[in-house]
Amino acid sequence: MLVIVSPQEDIYVAVRPGAQAGMQLPEAFYAELAEAADEGRPVPPWFVDAARQAWQIDLTGQPAGSVVSVRSRSVGPVTYSRASWEINKGCNFSCEHCYLEQRPFAGLPLAEKLRLVDMLQAMGVLWFQITGGEPLIDADFPPSYERAHDAGMMVEILTNGSRLARPALIEMFSARRPHKITVSMYGASPETADALTQTRGAFKSAYRGLLAAAEAGLPVEVTIIVTKHNVDELDAMRALVDELGLPRNEYGSISPTYTGNGSPLETQASGYLDKSAIFAGCPAGHTSFHVDPHGLTTMCKVGRDNPINLITEGPQGLLRLPAIADAQMLRTGGCSGCKLSSTCRVCRPMARVYQEAKAPLETYCQHGERKAS
Template identity: 50%
Template structure:
């Protein structure tokens, strides 16, 4: 198993360590030198031994370059990041879920291998695996290992309910993700189980969270704030602080990906945050999203049009930037808006709010004037 990944990143050349958020930048000449040394099974040069020891406290003395370094090739486009919904099934039924109907379906393992290989060939370095709930997918362990073997830096978004399972915890301990982001829905069983509509969910989550922290995984908590748990916000914050892990808070609830309004009543008005003006994003340019069927879109909100990545291969991604431009055009109720320069949401997000007939205050500054 490789310990380091050497990869182009635009005009830069990086050395990455799986499971670490740190990176080393190399001059192109040094990068090319290492590639040549790898082809000759040469021993790791002292300058790299010293740099890796300083950065990651890893000893490479006497090791061969090809043994410890996996070399990545540059993709044909600028894509370096992607998210992947390995499935849309979930063992929870949260009151504010943006997925709507959660169906467990998608590619078989052969299709997943093809998709991950296409992502690698596209130049994806940082891959976020999500769902639904990714850890309930029977193909998750093999998919996760393969993505690691292909040289991707992995983040997993999970509800944490399955982390107590030894085979999953051992998998993540063996191939550490750069970040394991877990959602928190309450600080007591009564509240947590009510929000997730999953009896016993809190006890499963707490056990998994504690085991993940004890295993030294890089845990990051997302505190999901809704009407049903506002009385426990301080307790959720205190829990995260007690565990010594980072946390972020999310209270701005969106409609479903189908443009329906079921999640919106769970939103807690007193915890809403004012979004910064939308000034653009890398969706469809340096980033893309893949759904469980391998359909690549600019992001998880702007899902149409999309590209069947397993059928078309990497070359199909050439159309994503054009799709991104078309989806960002101000249309419908936003066309001709004089406030578009300071709009708080992108056009695809505004569209799902409009389809859900949400109040303007949820997404548009007109609603606050």
């Protein structure tokens, strides 16, 4: 499908995988597109004009059902718009900075994975991120991805890129285009990338994956992971990505593991911790949630208190999630009574992880900055 039209909480949107532009639709226009798709009628002229303007595509005369995926309104007790899923924590890299302290290769059987995706669709999830571990090493990734794509989800895959050059994956992503494939880059040379990932051949396999994806015209974005081990190659990493003609961003805010192990902080590059944005609240647990490889659902990847088993309880269990999320947003421990709370730049679940890891204040808190000045 070229375009996805979907309810999104109390509005209706039209989006296209791989494109930043989208549009909000009146309910009557949503209903008209749904009827056109069901009845085999062409795309309405007003939507032909809108699609041409938003995405530079021509839908003139096309049967609506062949080019527009019209998602039904969510059913059941809860409605969510976003979800992330660790399909498997297993990984073929052993990165020093990883926020997962342990990476066992385990998860749901395929039938349960597919049932999970179906439940997410029924709850209204449109924006769907599949991560790991390394998701592309899971044998059930292809059918799970295809199920999510065919359900009309805007799928993003977070990957190290090491398997991305495989012809079967390139063919699948070309036939069923994801919204985005985000590939992490760990160095501009084999020596640096292989050392940080503690994996021989990591740079070669990841770069081969980027080349294959770029040649196939897939919607790839590169995230340059900045650490003390590769900061000297930052300009070279930028140049590599630019040569491929791919968009890029940089991430240098290394955190402890979500279980409170501070060892990843040892890889932090001085001066690359992003603390610029003031934390103004988060809808996690209310409009979005995270699912681990076994179907345990939490407010996000960091705040994993009181998980709800989505497989055994179903969507009904998520009625408890907003209250669980709100409890994790309270200022506790070292943050109770903080006079800088109105300008704090760290969410509560993440601050607690730093505190449990006994991390130095300057790695996450403005108090540390003041003492250093």
